Amino acid sequence: MRTEGSSRDKSWPLIRRSGIRLLYKHGFHGMTLRALAAESGMQAGSLYNHFKNKNEFLTIIMRDILQELLDNISDAIIDEQDPKKKLEKFVSVMVAWHAERKKEAMMTQSELRSLPKPEYHEIGKIRKEFEILLLAIVTDGVARGLFRTSDPRLSAIMIINMLSSIANWYQADGRLEVDELTAQYQDAVLRLLDAR
Amino acid sequence: MRTEGSSRDKSWPLIRRSGIRLLYKHGFHGMTLRALAAESGMQAGSLYNHFKNKNEFLTIIMRDILQELLDNISDAIIDEQDPKKKLEKFVSVMVAWHAERKKEAMMTQSELRSLPKPEYHEIGKIRKEFEILLLAIVTDGVARGLFRTSDPRLSAIMIINMLSSIANWYQADGRLEVDELTAQYQDAVLRLLDAR
Amino acid sequence: MRTEGSSRDKSWPLIRRSGIRLLYKHGFHGMTLRALAAESGMQAGSLYNHFKNKNEFLTIIMRDILQELLDNISDAIIDEQDPKKKLEKFVSVMVAWHAERKKEAMMTQSELRSLPKPEYHEIGKIRKEFEILLLAIVTDGVARGLFRTSDPRLSAIMIINMLSSIANWYQADGRLEVDELTAQYQDAVLRLLDAR
Amino acid sequence: MRTEGSSRDKSWPLIRRSGIRLLYKHGFHGMTLRALAAESGMQAGSLYNHFKNKNEFLTIIMRDILQELLDNISDAIIDEQDPKKKLEKFVSVMVAWHAERKKEAMMTQSELRSLPKPEYHEIGKIRKEFEILLLAIVTDGVARGLFRTSDPRLSAIMIINMLSSIANWYQADGRLEVDELTAQYQDAVLRLLDAR
């Protein structure tokens, strides 16, 4: 007799990791289930023991990733009261995540369009929450006279865009460490908000 | 039946336009040549009178688009001497292009990975030129004491990222006009560079 | 719908038989995988569970057939010591095979050119072995004063050519039985070698 | 103004030569009209000024080639009275032709099956004439007590097979000259017929 769930416990993380790599590299339509199976050490048919179909697989992966990032951010800012501190924490988590989880980050950006309609909206909503979170910080800061911007929503968008784009170009073996990068982005964001 | 006078001059622009739309919507692997043909009013096989294969099609389209943007920028800044003016022109062209040519812009960002190796490098080189152009403006401005930044290359990257991301969210029917958007981004970029 | 118990053991022999018939009738380029599938009672795509591609299919079939004939011949002559007896056995196996396995025989002759380069050489080598086997018999016979020929290699070629050509014209329902044919060819070959 | 027929006079021989080479190398189904056109220095569509369709092209080429060989043989034996002399002439023309016109020879053998039904019979009839011609010589020789064979028709077939097969293996740059080859085959054929 086999330990309950043991096989799934072993296979799924493998499939997940392979899936992220392949989705990052080839995109949803460019990733074949055969390739996913091969990289996970099994046959294509066996994958169906782990998800209902390819679309569901994408949904699971994306929801999972975005939720994790969202949790990271929430955890980080929940204890802060000061908008500036909050903002710095927000930037810090975002920079680290987009630099260190490059593949996940890029994938969730480029494969949104491949989701079926209902899931597209569901996942889109999660992504929207980052913006809402940030916007709350910004408007709070503006209200307290810490930040200055003529269009808080646009500022929030600019900031999120800047941070998200890190995944597009950052190389772990490049000249910049994550720590330094974080400091730079914190500085840049504060300038953008004319923080004093 | 054959449409009268159908010739390269008429077909290619049609194929090009359809291709951009489909690449934007579905990505390279998600775009089928059958769909491209249908939207261009011909049979799939006929497409092969216009390109050698699907990969070459992508390459042609991407090279074409990026070269056009690069030309636009070069034309715009060539007459300016002042770094600040140059920077404003640069931002202005980039904003307009990423807002109005959303599809082309997103496509060239997301489909780079779908290019075959040699073409990937060729197109990558064109994209790199935007960065080089902007970096030159920034360092010039810093040298003249107009801008201030501890890491000019990173600043250039941030700016390009911010601008490029416009294509990801801008909606022509949204609350912001291109003119206002341009002004906002010019302002933001100047803040980022601590321009006085 | 799926035929109960369809498996490699059942499918492959069917595919093989159909393939030989179609290769014989239409040649490699004239045989379509759709036709092969239809005649094997499956979908074209399913064939790819049994070979990698059309070229590999041809290679497998040809290697298989030629190896079987080679084995037949080796088995037949291995116990004989006398060159004349050996020669008669050789002729006997060749006649029977080229008359009764007409399709296989013709196919291996005409489709050599359709093999990809490396396989062409591999299969060519097997075919060469028939000639080597026969040449050994002939030179042995000449050495023992049983046969006489001014050019043993050419004689071997003539004999193989004569025998191989049987497949081109023999009709199972024609006026000649295989037994009689064998006797006639044995006689002819001995005359050619001036055997006394 | 252009000299009448000048263009066809130039193009057709080119097409013919290219066609024979390609039919020899790839077979009928393996030869594409695009390849034929390219090798003839024109576009595929232009070929249709020279024949009605691909099938007709094959028919023309094959009829042409076989008729030429038949004429060669007829011319060679028409003046001889003696069966032995006649036979030697027959062999001589056949050897030379199959050695020197290897491609044409192989092609007419392997592409018979690619002809449409009516043309198949027409061309088959021409090929049959060789056999008839040879059979006449053999029976004449037997009647005059010059040759001896228990089955004249089979002997004729054997001889034709032997000679036709030369095209399959002969290499112009090999160890045997056509002259010597001719002598060897004349000798072999006479042995086969037990000529004294």
Add this chain to the structure above:
DNA sequence: AATGAATGAGACTTCATTCAT
């Protein structure tokens, strides 16, 4: 007689998915 862009069919091949084992 030649071109080049088009057609419509069909080629080989791959894909997501199913299911008996």
Add this chain to the structure above:
DNA sequence: AATGAATGAAGTCTCATTCAT
């Protein structure tokens, strides 16, 4: 939970052929 052989649809690409120029 995994396999391997199957399906049916669809993918990219090539082909013979046509025809306005």
